[in-house]
Amino acid sequence: xxxxxxxxxxxxxxxxxxxxxxxxxxxxxxxxxxxxxxxxxxxxxxxxxxxxxxxxxxxxxxxxxxxxxxxxxxxxxxxxxxxxxxxxxxxxxxxxxxxxxxxxxxxxxxxxx
Numbered sequence: 001x002x003x004x005x006x007x008x009x010x011x012x013x014x015x016x017x018x019x020x021x022x023x024x025x026x027x028x029x030x031x032x033x034x035x036x037x038x039x040x041x042x043x044x045x046x047x048x049x050x051x052x053x054x055x056x057x058x059x060x061x062x063x064x065x066x067x068x069x070x071x072x073x074x075x076x077x078x079x080x081x082x083x084x085x086x087x088x089x090x091x092x093x094x095x096x097x098x099x100x101x102x103x104x105x106x107x108x109x110x111x112x113x
Contacts, residue, residue: 004102009083011075016066018075020101028105033070036087037062038104039094054103060111 008021016032038059042048045056064070071088078084078095086092 005080005098006101009075011072013072016071018072020105022102022105026102026105028101028108030101030104030108031064032072033064033066034059034104034108035072035085035096036070036091037064039091040096040100041093043093053099055100055107057107059104060107 068088082097
């Protein structure tokens, strides 16, 4: 696992983004719908055998939409290693650890380049 940790986390519901500033200086803006598409839980990944430490590259190809499933209801820290997000449709099983979220940030920046 990486030693990179968040120094600031802000959920902006009106603009539907989660902003994280990382200890390595990166600042990432995650659209809520991308976070939901990249949900790391076994149900969303299609079973435990499909779970891995980095996001699947296909999450960047899924069209982004504003629906109940992509609207954040709440978020809470899980120990010192992750963020759990509950969505308006009731889904709350994804635990986004710091390594995963940072890798998602890097993936977003690579896709834009």
